[in-house]
Amino acid sequence: MQIKPILAAMRHHKAGTVLIALQIALTLAIVCNALFIIQQRTARVSRPSGVEETDLFVIRSDWADKSDPRRIDAQMQADLIALRQLGSVQEASSTNSFPLRGTGWDNFIKLQPDQVKMTTDAAIFFADERTLAALGTRLVAGRNFTAGEIGAQQPRDALHSAQVIISKALAERLFPQGSALGKTIYVSMGRTPSTVIGITDTLQAHMTGSWANPYAYNAVLIPARLLNDYTYYLVRARPGQLAAAMRDAPKALYAQSRMRIINAKDGVMSFAQVRRRAYERDVGMAILMGIISVVLLAITAAGIVGLTSFWVGQRRKQIGVRRALGATRGDILGHFLTENLLIGIGGVLIGAVLAVGINLWMVAQFEMARLSLAYVVAGVVALLLLGQGAVLAPALRASRVSPVEATRSV
Amino acid sequence: MLKMTHLSKVYRTEVVETYALRDFNINVKEGEFVAVTGPSGSGKTTFLTIAGLLETFTGGEYHLDGVEVSKLDDNARSKIRNEKIGFIFQAFNLIPDLNVFDNVEVPLRYRGMKSAERKQRIMEALERVGLASRAKHYPAELSGGQQQRVAIARALAGSPRLLLADEPTGNLDTQMARGVMELLEEIHREGATIVMVTHDPELAARAQRNVHIIDGQVVDLSEDPRFHAAHAAADQAHG
Numbered sequence: 001m002q003i004k005p006i007l008a009a010m011r012h013h014k015a016g017t018v019l020i021a022l023q024i025a026l027t028l029a030i031v032c033n034a035l036f037i038i039q040q041r042t043a044r045v046s047r048p049s050g051v052e053e054t055d056l057f058v059i060r061s062d063w064a065d066k067s068d069p070r071r072i073d074a075q076m077q078a079d080l081i082a083l084r085q086l087g088s089v090q091e092a093s094s095t096n097s098f099p100l101r102g103t104g105w106d107n108f109i110k111l112q113p114d115q116v117k118m119t120t121d122a123a124i125f126f127a128d129e130r131t132l133a134a135l136g137t138r139l140v141a142g143r144n145f146t147a148g149e150i151g152a153q154q155p156r157d158a159l160h161s162a163q164v165i166i167s168k169a170l171a172e173r174l175f176p177q178g179s180a181l182g183k184t185i186y187v188s189m190g191r192t193p194s195t196v197i198g199i200t201d202t203l204q205a206h207m208t209g210s211w212a213n214p215y216a217y218n219a220v221l222i223p224a225r226l227l228n229d230y231t232y233y234l235v236r237a238r239p240g241q242l243a244a245a246m247r248d249a250p251k252a253l254y255a256q257s258r259m260r261i262i263n264a265k266d267g268v269m270s271f272a273q274v275r276r277r278a279y280e281r282d283v284g285m286a287i288l289m290g291i292i293s294v295v296l297l298a299i300t301a302a303g304i305v306g307l308t309s310f311w312v313g314q315r316r317k318q319i320g321v322r323r324a325l326g327a328t329r330g331d332i333l334g335h336f337l338t339e340n341l342l343i344g345i346g347g348v349l350i351g352a353v354l355a356v357g358i359n360l361w362m363v364a365q366f367e368m369a370r371l372s373l374a375y376v377v378a379g380v381v382a383l384l385l386l387g388q389g390a391v392l393a394p395a396l397r398a399s400r401v402s403p404v405e406a407t408r409s410v
Numbered sequence: 411m412l413k414m415t416h417l418s419k420v421y422r423t424e425v426v427e428t429y430a431l432r433d434f435n436i437n438v439k440e441g442e443f444v445a446v447t448g449p450s451g452s453g454k455t456t457f458l459t460i461a462g463l464l465e466t467f468t469g470g471e472y473h474l475d476g477v478e479v480s481k482l483d484d485n486a487r488s489k490i491r492n493e494k495i496g497f498i499f500q501a502f503n504l505i506p507d508l509n510v511f512d513n514v515e516v517p518l519r520y521r522g523m524k525s526a527e528r529k530q531r532i533m534e535a536l537e538r539v540g541l542a543s544r545a546k547h548y549p550a551e552l553s554g555g556q557q558q559r560v561a562i563a564r565a566l567a568g569s570p571r572l573l574l575a576d577e578p579t580g581n582l583d584t585q586m587a588r589g590v591m592e593l594l595e596e597i598h599r600e601g602a603t604i605v606m607v608t609h610d611p612e613l614a615a616r617a618q619r620n621v622h623i624i625d626g627q628v629v630d631l632s633e634d635p636r637f638h639a640a641h642a643a644a645d646q647a648h649g
Contacts, residue, residue, distance in 0.1 A: 002519060009507035321503045324464055325517040325564070326492020328485050403491070404464040406503055407455060407576060 002331075006339050016307050017343055024347025024383055027300045029354035032379040033362065034289035036371050041282040041289075047216070049099045049275070050167070050202035052136025055090070055237045056271040057246050058098060062230040064259040069227040073152045075257055076225055082252045083235055088245035091236040093134040096126045096226040097206045098234055099219075100271075100278035104206035107159065107188040109220065111174060115186070120173050122166070122218035123205030124159065124187070126226040132165075132200065134234040140168055142181045142198035145223040152225045160192035161222045167203040169217030171196070187220055208278045210367065242270060297386060304390035308336060312398040319398050320405025329399040336395035337388060344387040348380040355379065411572060411603045412438040412461060417470030419456055419626075430456040431626040434470065438605055440571075443598040445617035446607045453626040454607045455576065461605060462495055462574045463487045475571050492520050496565030498594075500577035502557040504549040504564075510536065511545040514564045521568065535563035539593060555586030562593060573597065575606040579613060591616060 010017050061079070063072055076094050083092035097104030104125075108118035125131070129145045132138070142165070149163060164187065171180035184193040203219045205212065225231075233253075237245030250262045262268065269277070276283075312319070319332055327335075359371035419431040431453050438444050448454045459465040460472065463479060472479050475494055479487065497503075504513045514535055518528045536542040539559040541552075549557050558578060565573055575594065579587035591613060598604050598618075606617060614620050622629050 005508055005512045005515070005519070008509070008512055009505070012507040317503070318505050321499075321505065322516065322520075323488065324462065324491060324497055324503075326488050326520040326568075328488040328520075330485075331488075331520055402464070403488075404459050406497070406499060407459055407464060 002335055002338055003342065006335065006342060010339070010342070013311070016311070017346075020303055020307055021343050021347035021350065023300050023303050024344055024387065025349075025351035025354055027296045028348055028351025028376075028379050028383050029358050030296055031293045031383075032351075032355040032375045033358050033371060034293045035379070036359070036375050037368075038286045038289045038293075039375075040369060041279075041286040044208075044210075045279040045282050045286075047204065048202055049204040050135075050137050050200070050217070051099050051204070051271065052236075053271040053275065055239055055242050055245075056134070056136065057235050057237065057242065057249075057269060058271070058274060059233040059235060059249055059253065059262060059268050060230055060266075061233065061253060062261040062263075064261060066229050069152075069154055072227045072231075073225060075259075076227075076231055078256055079233065079253055082256050083233060083249055086245065086248050086252055088237055088241040088248050089235055090238045091130055091134040093128050093131040093234045094126075094225055094231050095131060095234055096228060096232065097123065098125065098135070098232060098274075099123075099204040099206060100208060100274050101206040101232075102208055102278055106205065106207055106212070106215065107220075109170070109174065109218070110186045110189065111184075113186055113191040113193070118189070120170070120218055121212075121215040122170050122187075122220045123207060123215075125206075125219055125221050126224050127165070127221040128223065128225065131221065131234065134236050135203075136236065137200050137203050139165070139198050140201050141171075141179060142196070144198060145221075149223045150225065151223065152227055154227050158190055158192075159188040159222065160190050161187070161194050161224065163197040163223060164194040165198035165200060165221040166196055167200050167217055167219040169202070170219060171199045173218065185220075187222075208282075246270065300383075301386055301390040304340065304387055305394060308340065308391045308394040309397070312336070312394050312401075315398075316401055316405055317408070319401040320403055320408070323401065323403035324406035332399040332401070333395050336391055336398055340387050340391040340395075341384065344384045347387075348383050351383065352376050352380060411440040411442070411475060412436070412605065413471075413473045414457075414461075415471045415473075417460070417472055418468045419453075419460060419465070420468040429626050431460070431467070434623075434627060436621060436628055438572075438603065440603050441598075441601055443595075443604045443618040444606070444621055445614035445619070446605060446621045446623060447609070447611065447614045448623035450609075452623045454623050456626075457623060458574055458576050458605070458607045461572075462497060463491050488520075492517055493568065494571045496568060496570035496573045498558070498561055498565050498573065498575040498578045500580040502549070502554070502561045502581070504557055504560055506549050509546050509548050510541060510552070510560050510563075513549065513560055514567050517564065517568045531567045531569075532563075535567035536560075538566060539563045553586065554582050555589055558582060558586070558590050559593065562590070562597075566597065571603065573602055573604045575604060577608055578606060579608075579610065587613075 080092050080094060083089055104123060106121050106123050109122050110119050128150045129147050132144055174180055174185060175183055180196045180199060183196050187194055204217055205215060205219050235249055246268050250268055355376050362368040363370055414434055414436045417431055417434040421428045421430060446454055460467050511532055514532045515528055518531060533542055536545055539562050541556060541559055579590050594604060608614050
């Protein structure tokens with residue numbers, strides 16, 4: 001192997017060698033972390049919501065007259081009847097919020113009335129007996145609400161309900177030793193107990209921020225209509241009739257009463273749109289990280305091509321001499337590939353340390369997850385391959401330098 | 411050892427054909443020290459590059475150490491250059507990034523020789539040229555004469571069958587040139603075959619045999635009027 005003389009010769013090209021090695025190191029450090037962020041964001045985006053998303057859409061109705069809660073309640077019940085009567089609609093329900101909405105109520109959940117600190121946090125969804133059907137979420141234990149259990153309350157009223165349905169994740173979090181069914185919990189730091197009458201399968205909370213990761217699947221369903229300034233209707237279209245239902249539903253609501261505002265832009269949204277909106281920052285970040293990675297890799301590859309081309313031009317005579325002394329084309333090709341590999345190894349060693357360092361800093365600053373070493377290993381392999389790929393063209397050019405160059409005066 | 415028969419080298423462009431060598435014949439026997447002389451542009455260097463397999467030729471035959479080389483592929487030519495030919499260039503052609511030891515080692519590495527044998531050969535060659543103590547020096551730290559000695563050591567280390575020297579003293583002052591010439595003579599006395607291209611009639615005179623090239627052909631000096639004309643011009647120029 002030619003490693004020793006190549007290393008010896010590199011000492012005479014310190015500036016270029018160090019610059020390329022540092023470029024490789026920085027690229028590795030940034031690309032490893034960027035890819036890790038992409039993976040994290042992609043994993044978040046592809047989390048299941050626990051909702052049958054196909055054929056589901058939501059309507060937000062803002063009330064024009066908010067003065068009388070009883071009239072709002074009556075209007076909501078009339079709206080639901082009107083929606084359920086539509087031929088394109090299979091099911092409809094009212095709620096204050098829903099999975100992936102982004103904002104909504106989340107409240108402390110505790111197990112004892114006098115508990116000072118919360119046991120956990122959970123999304124609060126006001127629901128009726130048809131909410132689970134509208135969402136397409138099934139119960140894994142217990143029973144659904146009955147129509148008679150559904151009440152009505154205003155936002156400022158205390159949250160206390162004799163019965164609640166909770167999500168599976170919340171049940172397991174609160175009662176890891178056994179079933180939550182029939183057990184008592186306390187919602188929103190209140191002192192009134194709520195009995196768990198049902199447990200749903202996976203049901204995602206409305207919160208999508210990374211702060212809420214520990215509570216992402218905690219949800220409590222309260223059997224009531226929330227008489228707020230607005231309400232959401234969860235509407236499940238009959239299979240394949242989503243577009244028709246999304247067109248018919250707001251017309252039916254306006255036919256019921258024009259004393260409302262359904263925003264033309266986002267007042268009616270399919271669940272696919274809800275999902276897109278919920279994760280648009282994650283997707284945007286993943287795309288940005290992807291672009292940064294590609295640009296950095298391209299710049300590094302261009303740097304390697306540029307520097308090696310410069311070196312080949314600068315060393316034509318030397319290459320000719322080596323050829324005259326017996327080097328084959330393969331030897332010359334190998335010389336430049338080895339030289340690049342050695343620089344690359346130096347770069348990736350520094351880069352691997354930097355990658356872990358940057359990640360540890362981000363873990364401390366932004367509560368990011370720890371970088372898996374698999375990313376560093378994959379990054380190292382990718383950067384070394386990129387280097388070898390980038391150096392190939394100039395190295396092949398070098399291998400074609402004729403030995404007769406040795407006799408030419410510079 | 412080196413035999414060229416009716417050899418030609420033509421450089422072609424779209425409009426002209428230029429014969430660098432034409433019906434070129436030479437036969438160098440083993441152990442000979444031949445000086446190749448001739449005016450600039452006569453084809454001396456072309457002869458040397460073809461002799462050293464640095465370049466291909468257009469027509470004719472060239473036998474090197476009994477092997478007809480025209481059909482050899484690039485790798486085989488590299489192997490012959492590496493094993494059978496030692497080059498000494500006018501500009502020394504040492505690799506500036508490598509120290510003396512590593513420079514001498516270059517052809518031996520391409521031969522795939524084991525480290526211990528390489529080291530032994532390098533030190534022997536450096537001792538031979540009187541530069542063993544400078545093994546760790548870089549070319550830039552040596553005088554021109556010393557650099558050429560390193561180049562000779564590099565050529566000798568591989569124990570070549572043929573030494574090709576292209577104006578080996580062309581970049582040296584008189585004293586250094588004398589030293590290098592004496593070294594070549596010594597190497598020749600030990601049995602090496604040397605073909606040296608030179609402008610210098612004094613150096614040429616020290617070789618066993620002189621071959622003169624004019625217009626790409628070997629000529630008999632005594633019968634060629636161009637030689638006398640060239641000599642007369644040179645004498646006039648020197649005053």
